[in-house]
Amino acid sequence: MSTPPPLREIIAEYGLRADKSFGQHFLLDLNLTGKIASLCGDVSGVTIIEVGPGPGGLTRPLLALAPERLIAVEMDARFIPALEATADYYPTPFEMIEGDALKVDEAALTGGGPAVIASNLPYNVGTPLLIKWLKAEPVFWQRLVLMFQKEVAERVVAPAGAKAYGRLAILTAAVASARIVLNAPARAFTPPPKVDSAVVVIDPLPAAQRFTDLAALEVVTESAFGQRRKTLRKSLGIAAGKAGTSAETLLEAAGIDPGARAETIPPEGFFALAKAWRAARG
Template sequence: VERDRRCIPALDELRAAFEERLTLIEGDALSVDERAVAGAGAHVVANLPYNVGTALLLKWLSGDWPPWWRSMTLMFQKEVAERIVAQPGSDAYGRLSVATQWRSRPRIAMTINRSAFVPPPRVTSAVVHVVPAEQPEGVSPKVLEQLTQAAFGQRRKMLRSSLKQVPGALDAVAALGIDAQRRAETLSLDEWIKLSRALS
């Protein structure tokens, strides 16, 4: 899938060389129905545009589970890759970490120096490998998104302040024995799952 028309002639040469093995779709990856194109059990390999990389990742992580893909090997800006795999308590841990890790297993496969590109970008890149995991039962993706958006949107605030806008959230925090004076980045993935399940 390629949107940049400047790349189409070179890709056309590859398509001609590999005949039926390569299908070229000229268009926006955000609007492509990948399941219809690739079917189930596909492997996604992509050098993602940095401005839509996160949106594409979240698109492929949403919807029915298990997903249509078996693995994803994706290149991001290194800073984004670190957020995807970040653990609780780190500065990089946030909404993207939880959104990715609650139903998949991501890892950084390699970093790529800016000198590998022509022209070299201003940032270092990293390749992230993602495989689907079993989705926790009884968790609504919309509820999890609502909770993490509220909590990490005000990450400097304690949960008692950041989650008060989410109906029932503070009662669930108390029922689960989570200290409401903690901040969002201190909650483990399991605690986010339990909190989402309580509200789902």
């Protein structure tokens, strides 16, 4: 395996610049990208899917892991020639998909085999992409290694009672366990964003431990956290109305104090509430 040119030379050769409209910030720190790639774990026989590779800062160490293959999904066509040229330096089979990751069927790309998704996610689509992968049925990935804005990363892993606790933490907890493993200061990126970032590792729970009715869970959490300062007796009114019942009836069925506020209820409480909502709706 020969060594590709330095990343900055590739960027200069192909005239690449970060596009703010795509939320792009290039990660050029080889030490950091190497650490992120290593978080994928043992990838022998595994397809790695990288979303938004840009000029290829993370792509290189992912290719060096020698997975079964690497599939890169990139919406910005400017980067494709540079990515394909870089991949030529590695023996790992490489497939380039030009398109919007929000519309790509990753499960179909893997052909049913094991997959890891690794990405320095564009800031403007990080949360909807995570929700898309959490709602995948069946769960096709065995690990997600994702870079978010630090504020979003904290929302993914927040426990009940924490300031960042809300819908995203509950949806994540329904399907997986999540932890922040690396912090990335703004200066590690080119151009530097206004905020720091963090890498979250997300592993799916065993199938028997997952809460699968995410549609109901989204309804009750949207209602509960839509008015965070109010008690659940009041904030759950919208969700209760959709089920043709009262908030008090739902809360009683779930065993939750109507005077409590949403941020104090652990994910298991919301799972019970989603079950009660589903039962009431019929």
